[in-house]
Amino acid sequence: xxxxxxxxxxxxxxxxxxxxxxxxxxxxxxxxxxxxxxxxxxxxxxxxxxxxxxxxxxxxxxxxxxxxxxxxxxxxxxxxxxxxxxxxxxxxxxxxxxxxxxxxxxxxxxxxxxxxxxxxxxxxxxxxxxxxxxxxxxxxxxxxxxxxxxxxxxxxxxxxxxxxxxxxxxxxxxxxxxxxxxxxxxxxxxxxxxxxxxxxxxxxxxxxxxxxxxxxxxxxxxxxxxxxxxxxxxxxxxxxxxxxxxxxxxxxxxxxxxxxxxxxxxxxxxxxxxxxxxxxxx
Numbered sequence: 561x562x563x564x565x566x567x568x569x570x571x572x573x574x575x576x577x578x579x580x581x582x583x584x585x586x587x588x589x590x591x592x593x594x595x596x597x598x599x600x601x602x603x604x605x606x607x608x609x610x611x612x613x614x615x616x617x618x619x620x621x622x623x624x625x626x627x628x629x630x631x632x633x634x635x636x637x638x639x640x641x642x643x644x645x646x647x648x649x650x651x652x653x654x655x656x657x658x659x660x661x662x663x664x665x666x667x668x669x670x671x672x673x674x675x676x677x678x679x680x681x682x683x684x685x686x687x688x689x690x691x692x693x694x695x696x697x698x699x700x701x702x703x704x705x706x707x708x709x710x711x712x713x714x715x716x717x718x719x720x721x722x723x724x725x726x727x728x729x730x731x732x733x734x735x736x737x738x739x740x741x742x743x744x745x746x747x748x749x750x751x752x753x754x755x756x757x758x759x760x761x762x763x764x765x766x767x768x769x770x771x772x773x774x775x776x777x778x779x780x781x782x783x784x785x786x787x788x789x790x791x792x793x794x795x796x797x798x799x800x801x802x803x804x805x806x807x808x809x810x811x812x813x814x815x816x817x818x819x820x821x822x823x824x825x826x827x828x829x830x831x832x833x834x835x836x837x838x839x840x841x842x
Contacts, residue, residue, distance in 0.1 A: 595810035615811035635793035646711035654719035662727030715768035726760035
């Protein structure tokens with residue numbers, strides 16, 4: 561084997577990659593350092609300070625509620641319920657829809673799929689005002705059901721479009737063999753097709769959960785205090801009580817990033833298989 565040569569071009573490329581890597585991770589490092597600073601050190605830029613974990617306990621305790629009038633624990637629970645419910649609704653409706661879209665072609669099927677995808681193209685600010693009026697009239701404002709319903713508008717197109725490609729990659733002969741054995745179309749879907757796309761379901765569910773978790777405009781406008789989410793509650797620490805608590809904001813942001821991270825680590829095996837399988841077609 562030839563010995564690797566260090567040329568100016570390769571060294572320069574490695575240095576550029578290192579600079580990009582540091583630039584990408586520096587905001588996360590700075591947020592971690594800020595979360596460990598006290599109130600007196602939160603506006604300083606030096607690294608010589610006494611780290612403390614009190615900010616995390618303050619965010620999750622009643623003291624944080626007194627400072628910002630936001631119960632961050634309730635906001636985290638609401639986010640998990642809202643995003644989990646939206647993903648569940650999207651999977652229950654989106655998996656059969658993706659199967660139908662991947663197996664049957666008819667006039668206007670591509671237009672229908674593009675129309676569904678257009679929900680992802682439309683800015684949230686374009687539809688949030690009509691939704692605000694409707695929600696106030698029907699009593700869905702600041703409710704869990706209302707948030708699940710609006711977040712599934714974010715997650716449903718993602719689930720359908722991702723799983724559609726998985727069903728298209730499955731050989732139709734597998735289901736035809738099941739039909740010849742006496743299976744109904746529904747049973748062939750449940751017993752043959754569905755188990756084969758479990759990695760894709762895991763990947764689409766995780767991505768849908770992340771998209772719903774990161775949604776900010778809908779929870780900001782369509783909730784008040786009962787169904788507010790973690791993304792909105794984090795910003796409340798920036799101006800609670802007439803003072804900006806940057807250290808508490810950083811601590812709340814780190815806590816808020818844990819559920820998607822834990823979910824990703826839990827289904828990591830299926831996620832890697834799902835993304836790899838989907839990349840084969842691309």
